[in-house]
Every structure is written in structure tokens, then in C-alpha cells.
Amino acid sequence: MSRLFKAAFVAALVLVAFGGCGKKAEKTYLVGVTGPFTGDGAQYGEMLRMAAEMRADEINAAGGINGIPLELEFQDDKGDPKEAANAAQKLGSNPNVLAVLGHFNSSCSLAGKEVYNSMGVLQLSPGSTNVTVCEGGDWTFRNVYRDDFQGQFIADFIKYVLGYGRVAVFFDNDDYGRGLRDSFAERAEEIGLEIVREEAYVRDTQEYTPQLTQIIAKKPDIIFISGLYANGAMILTQARNLGVETPFIGGDGLLSADLVTNAGKASEGVIVTCPFLPTVGEEKTRNFVTSFKQRYGTEPDAWAALTYDALGIVAEAVEKAGPDRKAIRDYVAAMDSPEKGYDGVAGLTYFNADGDCLKPLIVAVVKDGEFVPFEKQAEDLERAKEALRVSAPAEPSPPEGS
Amino acid sequence: MFLQQLINGLTIGAVYALIAVGYTMVYGIVELINFAHGEIYMMATFVAMTLFRLAGYPLWIAAPAAIVAAMIMGVTLEYIAYRPLRRSPRLVALISAIGASLFLQNLAMKIWGARRQPFLDAERPLAFFQVKHQLVVPVLGEATFSNMQITILGTAAAMMIFLTLIVGKTKLGRAMRACAQDQVAAKLMGVNVDRTISATFAIGSAMAAVAGILVGMKYNQVWPMMGYMAGLKAFTAAVLGGIGNMPGAFVGGLVLGLAEGFAGAYISSLWMDAIAFALLIIVLIYRPSGILGQQIPRRT
Numbered sequence: 001m002s003r004l005f006k007a008a009f010v011a012a013l014v015l016v017a018f019g020g021c022g023k024k025a026e027k028t029y030l031v032g033v034t035g036p037f038t039g040d041g042a043q044y045g046e047m048l049r050m051a052a053e054m055r056a057d058e059i060n061a062a063g064g065i066n067g068i069p070l071e072l073e074f075q076d077d078k079g080d081p082k083e084a085a086n087a088a089q090k091l092g093s094n095p096n097v098l099a100v101l102g103h104f105n106s107s108c109s110l111a112g113k114e115v116y117n118s119m120g121v122l123q124l125s126p127g128s129t130n131v132t133v134c135e136g137g138d139w140t141f142r143n144v145y146r147d148d149f150q151g152q153f154i155a156d157f158i159k160y161v162l163g164y165g166r167v168a169v170f171f172d173n174d175d176y177g178r179g180l181r182d183s184f185a186e187r188a189e190e191i192g193l194e195i196v197r198e199e200a201y202v203r204d205t206q207e208y209t210p211q212l213t214q215i216i217a218k219k220p221d222i223i224f225i226s227g228l229y230a231n232g233a234m235i236l237t238q239a240r241n242l243g244v245e246t247p248f249i250g251g252d253g254l255l256s257a258d259l260v261t262n263a264g265k266a267s268e269g270v271i272v273t274c275p276f277l278p279t280v281g282e283e284k285t286r287n288f289v290t291s292f293k294q295r296y297g298t299e300p301d302a303w304a305a306l307t308y309d310a311l312g313i314v315a316e317a318v319e320k321a322g323p324d325r326k327a328i329r330d331y332v333a334a335m336d337s338p339e340k341g342y343d344g345v346a347g348l349t350y351f352n353a354d355g356d357c358l359k360p361l362i363v364a365v366v367k368d369g370e371f372v373p374f375e376k377q378a379e380d381l382e383r384a385k386e387a388l389r390v391s392a393p394a395e396p397s398p399p400e401g402s
Numbered sequence: 403m404f405l406q407q408l409i410n411g412l413t414i415g416a417v418y419a420l421i422a423v424g425y426t427m428v429y430g431i432v433e434l435i436n437f438a439h440g441e442i443y444m445m446a447t448f449v450a451m452t453l454f455r456l457a458g459y460p461l462w463i464a465a466p467a468a469i470v471a472a473m474i475m476g477v478t479l480e481y482i483a484y485r486p487l488r489r490s491p492r493l494v495a496l497i498s499a500i501g502a503s504l505f506l507q508n509l510a511m512k513i514w515g516a517r518r519q520p521f522l523d524a525e526r527p528l529a530f531f532q533v534k535h536q537l538v539v540p541v542l543g544e545a546t547f548s549n550m551q552i553t554i555l556g557t558a559a560a561m562m563i564f565l566t567l568i569v570g571k572t573k574l575g576r577a578m579r580a581c582a583q584d585q586v587a588a589k590l591m592g593v594n595v596d597r598t599i600s601a602t603f604a605i606g607s608a609m610a611a612v613a614g615i616l617v618g619m620k621y622n623q624v625w626p627m628m629g630y631m632a633g634l635k636a637f638t639a640a641v642l643g644g645i646g647n648m649p650g651a652f653v654g655g656l657v658l659g660l661a662e663g664f665a666g667a668y669i670s671s672l673w674m675d676a677i678a679f680a681l682l683i684i685v686l687i688y689r690p691s692g693i694l695g696q697q698i699p700r701r702t
Contacts, residue, residue: 042516
């Protein structure tokens with residue numbers, strides 16, 4: 001490489017990097033979007049980005065917000081709490097950013113929480129389900145349910161709907177997996193569901209045979225996976241390879257078409273609780289799924305749907321309350337009952353005083369390689385509990401008539 | 403139970419050993435920790451997956467092609483990222499290595515996406531590798547293992563013998579040993595140092611590719627970040643065995659694999675990584691040059 005060529009190359013890079021900064025764009029409403037766009041969780045970040053871009057384009061195609069186009073600023077948190085704090089700082093310190101969508105990982109939302117609260121900018125997470133994410137923060141919200149709600153639900157569902165008494169737990173040792181497992185275990189103890197064996201793993205684990213061997217020795221009726229689909233797929237495959245016939249159940253971390261792609265036949269019959277299913281919902285949901293598929297060639301997952309709704313909530317707040325951080329926050333905080341809630345593609349969203357969302361969940365099952373609604377749903381659990389007169393789980397409880 | 407964990411641990415260890423050899427060979431010659439080595443392993447696995455599952459070629463075409471691709475990548479990596487810096491302070495090359503590693507990770511994400519993908523084709527299951535055997539040994543207990551595990555152990559052993567022969571018996575091997583001792587003297591003796599270093603990268607990358615293909619077949623999952631942890635573990639194995647020492651890399655890999663396997667089974671899988679790295683610290687405290695490493699006088 002000649003020196004001249006090198007110099008030209010560097011000059012070209014500099015031009016590419018700074019070229020866009022020269023001209024000043026006309027007035028736009030800027031909303032920050034942050035999530036794991038690279039790194040180990042990038043498959044989730046991809047969904048967040050696609051859904052946010054699609055929603056923004058739809059809003060702008062319809063004339064923007066009060067005639068002013070909506071612009072997104074993406075900040076990568078790499079799924080890493082340290083990077084998340086940086087991303088939060090960058091977005092929060094830019095006075096043009098009206099609100100922030102994200103983060104995805106609970107640990108990232110927790111890392112960014114302080115920044116958003118001190119800088120006074122609304123944070124709306126479409127994916128962080130850890131219990132403490134919105135606790136004690138006036139500016140932190142989420143449009144997804146909490147792990148404790150989900151964990152309690154799964155325990156109840158196993159005991160009262162599926163009718164099993166002995167369960168083994170496999171959990172991912174991070175904020176998500178452990179949080180979900182904790183609330184599950186707490187509820188299991190309350191209702192007398194016996195946990196016969198618990199095994200933890202870390203995200204990079206590939207070999208689960210030793211733990212599976214220990215688990216089968218205890219002969220559980222069902223195995224609960226509190227973790228993400230990538231590990232779930234390997235656990236399922238290795239379990240079926242060992243000849244384990246025990247049914248599996250999991251939280252929304254397992255909900256991904258890739259669970260089926262990666263685990264193949266081993267994923268058949270797995271029960272999963274989730275906030276959204278592409279095949280469930282009204283016309284609005286169907287339209288969303290169709291146009292998402294048309295645009296990206298892939299089916300939206302729950303996180304895409306929740307991001308799509310989250311941006312809708314923010315856009316509505318900007319439209320009704322004006323381009324002011326405090327006004328936007330107050331508008332969202334006032335969505336505190338079903339009547340004032342936001343009716344999106346992933347159901348009705350409204351918030352409690354903490355900023356947590358009260359939302360029903362759907363029970364899905366893998367059948368012929370697809371996630372379809374399970375034969376028994378939340379109503380069946382309510383009915384079963386009604387019949388047995390079991391006390392309701394602690395707050396937050398699912399809204400009535402879901 | 404014990405025997406089962408022994409076999410599991412050895413299988414994991416054999417994979418670490420295959421990757422560790424690349425680290426140790428490169429370090430032996432250019433004294434550089436090639437942090438992009440784990441990414442070569444990842445890229446090779448992706449190439450094999452693309453040819454095998456996406457393009458539908460049989461494994462006996464996909465695997466050698468991926469190995470060749472890895473060798474080309476390794477040589478190119480050295481040519482672009484390390485060779486221009488050979489006379490710079492060592493830290494500069496190290497940073498270049500980290501940069502190359504990040505570049506390759508993101509390149510893989512651009513090409514194949516960030517999601518985890520299956521390696522095997524559901525339509526063409528490699529039934530041979532799924533065949534299981536039962537082994538009962540008095541005292542040690544019983545174990546089940548598959549042809550896949552035999553393949554991994556066998557391949558690792560064969561590669562090790564092959565490599566020992568190359569380094570010990572061939573002209574290239576002699577050139578490599580000469581460069582490791584003293585590059586200037588080797589050059590004066592007529593050794594083509596550049597070509598020898600390229601060959602070292604090519605061989606190390608080929609070993610990583612073999613490891614990647616085996617892992618892809620066993621765990622049936624490929625993703626752009628898979629090289630990160632595998633690279634870190636293999637690096638640990640190389641240091642554990644004595645960096646720059648080839649049999650050491652194998653011993654280090656097996657020790658690490660066994661430690662992890664037993665920790666996972668008898669303590670908790672949460673302690674697996676902690677134990678692996680604690681082992682590294684203990685060895686470095688009591689044997690700073692590694693299990694098989696010799697104390698070499700400092701070069702001047």
C-alpha cells in the first residue's frame with residue numbers, strides 16, 4: 001500500500017465519518033432508542049431497531065407528530081451495564097432527546113435508571129422484566145410485565161392447571177433468569193409445589209449434560225427453564241438426546257422462532273408464557289405482523305411488538321403534551337387505568353404508580369414447529385383457583401377479564 | 403458419574419487444546435497474544451455452517467473448505483494487522499489484535515446476523531455421530547458417550563501427533579523452531595522468516611477451524627460471539643500449560659476441560675469459569691512458566 005493511497009484512504013474515512021455533520025437538518029422530534037444492537041444480545045437489539053424504525057416511518061408517512069417528523073437516535077448498549085450507563089448519559093445530556101426507548105436487558109435498564117432520573121428524561125423499556133427496574137424512579141416505565149408476576153403465574157399454572165407436584169428448575173444466573181426463578185420459587189413454596197432440584201448456568205455454557213443427569217435422577221414431573229432461548233435450545237436438545245421425556249416449561253425468554261430453529265424436534269411441546277404472540281390478537285395485531293413480515297422478511301417477536309407499542313406511547317405523549325420532557329413523562333404517568341391506557345398491537349398498556357405495566361400474559365406451546373396458544377390460558381388458571389379458593393398472588397395481579 | 407464427567411471433561415478439554423495450540427505457536431514465534439484467534443475459530447465455524455447447512459454441500463467438502471478458509475484468514479490477518487507492526491512496541495500489536503478481534507465479530511454479525519443459528523441441517527442428520535455407547539468400569543462407574551465424543555477426542559489426538567511431526571521432522575518445523583529462538587539469526591541462516599510466520603498462522607488457524615467444526619457439530623449452535631469465551635478459555639489453557647510450549651497447550655486444555663467438567667457436576671455450573679480461572683492463578687503463582695513451560699533466560 002503506497003503512502004499516498006493510505007492518506008487518501010484515511011481522508012475518505014474522515015469524510016464519511018464527519019460528512020453528515022455539516023448540514024443542519026430541519027426541525028424534528030428526537031427520540032432515543034437504546035438496546036443491545038451489537039454483542040451477545042444483538043438478536044434482540046435487531047428486533048428493537050426494526051420495530052422502532054418501522055413505527056417511525058409509519059408515523060412520518062402519516063405526516064409526523066403535529067406535522068413535525070419523528071427522528072430516532074440509536075445508542076448501542078451492547079447488553080453491557082457499563083455501556084448502558086454511557087448510552088444513557090449520551091442520550092440524557094442531549095437536550096433534543098425527548099424520551100428514551102430501552103434498554104432491553106434488565107441489568108442495562110438498572111444501570112441507566114439513575115442517569116434518566118437525575119437528568120429528567122422518560123425511559124420506557126420494552127423488555128426489562130426484572131422486579132426492581134422501575135422501583136423508586138419517577139422517570140422509569142416499562143410496557144412489559146414484571147418477572148415476579150410471570151414467575152408466580154408459572155408456579156400457579158404448573159400446580160393448578162397442569163396438575164404437577166414436582167418440578168426441577170434450570171436458571172440463567174443473570175438479573176433476568178435469577179429474578180424469574182426467585183419469584184417462581186417463592187410462589188412454589190407458598191402453594192406447596194415441590195422444587196426437587198435446581199441447577200444454574202451462565203450464558204456461555206454449552207454443555208448441560210452433567211446438570212441434566214442430576215435433574216433426571218430426581219424424577220421431576222416437569223422442568224422449568226428460567227433463561228433465554230439460545231441456552232434453552234441447547235438444554236432441550238441435550239435433554240432429548242439423553243432420552244429425557246419430561247415436559248418443559250419456560251418464561252418469555254424462550255419465546256423466539258429461533259428456539260424452534262435451533263432445537264428442532266426437541267422443542268416440540270414446550271410451554272412458554274409470553275406477553276405477545278403473532279398469531280393472537282385483533283386486526284391491529286394482524287396488520288402489524290403482516291407489514292413487519294413484508295418489510296423485513298421475518299416474523300416480529302414479542303419485543304418487536306412491545307417496542308412498536310412503546311414508540312406509539314411516546315409519540316402519543318409528544319403529540320398530546322408537547323415536546324417537553326416533563327410534560328411527556330406526566331402524560332405517560334397519567335395512563336394509570338385501563339380507560340386511559342394505550343391500546344397497542346400487544347394489548348392494552350397502562351401503568352401503576354411505580355411505572356410498572358399491568359398486562360395479561362399468554363400461554364403458548366410449540367406445535368409442529370410453531371408457537372401457538374396453549375389449550376389452557378390465564379382464564380383457566382383463574383377458574384381453577386376459584387374452584388379451590390386459593391389466595392391470589394401478590395400485586396401486581398393481572399387485570400380482570402383478560 | 404465420575405467416569406461420565408471424566409469423559410465429558412476430556413471432550414471439552416480436547417476442544418480447548420486444539421484452539422490453544424494456535425495461541426501458543428504464534429506466541430512462540432512472534433511473542434504476540436493473537437487475540438483474534440478466537441474469531442478465526444468463529445469465522446471458520448460459520449463458513450462450515452454456510453457450506454454445509456445453507457449451501458447443502460456434504461460435510462467432507464464443507465469441513466476442508468472451512469479449514470482452508472481459516473488458513474487464508476489467519477495469514478491475511480497476520481499480513482494486515484500484525485506484519486506492519488512487527489517492529490513496533492509489543493503493546494501496539496496487542497491492541498491491533500484486539501481491534502482485529504472486534505472487527506471480525508462485527509463482520510460476522512453483518513454477514514450472518516447476530517442470532518444463534520443451528521449448524522446441522524435438520525433434513526440431513528449425521529446419524530453416525532449420534533450413536534451412543536455404554537461403558538462400565540468397576541469403581542469409576544458407568545458412562546454414556548457418543549461417536550461425536552470419540553470423534554472429538556480422536557481428531558484432537560491425531561492433530562496433535564500430526565503437529566508434533568511437522569514441528570519436529572520437517573524443514574518448515576525446523577524453520578519455525580529457529581525463528582522462535584532468534585529471528586535475526588534465522589534470517590542470516592537463510593530462513594524465510596515472513597513465510598515461516600505465515601505458515602505458523604495458517605497451521606494455528608487450521609487447528610482452530612477443526613475445533614470450530616467439531617463444536618458446531620456437537621452443540622449445533624453458531625453465533626458471532628462464540629469465539630470470545632472459547633478464545634479466552636483456550637488462551638488460559640495455553641498459559642496454564644506454558645505459553646509457547648506445544649505439548650503444554652494440550653495438557654493445559656485437558657486440565658482446564660476436566661476442572662470445568664468436575665466443577666460443573668460436583669459443585670455448581672456457576673463455579674465453572676471461576677474454577678478455571680482460579681486454577682490459572684494458582685498455577686501462575688507456583689509455576690509462573692506454566693505446567694510444562696521451562697524457565698527460559700530472557701532475550702536481550
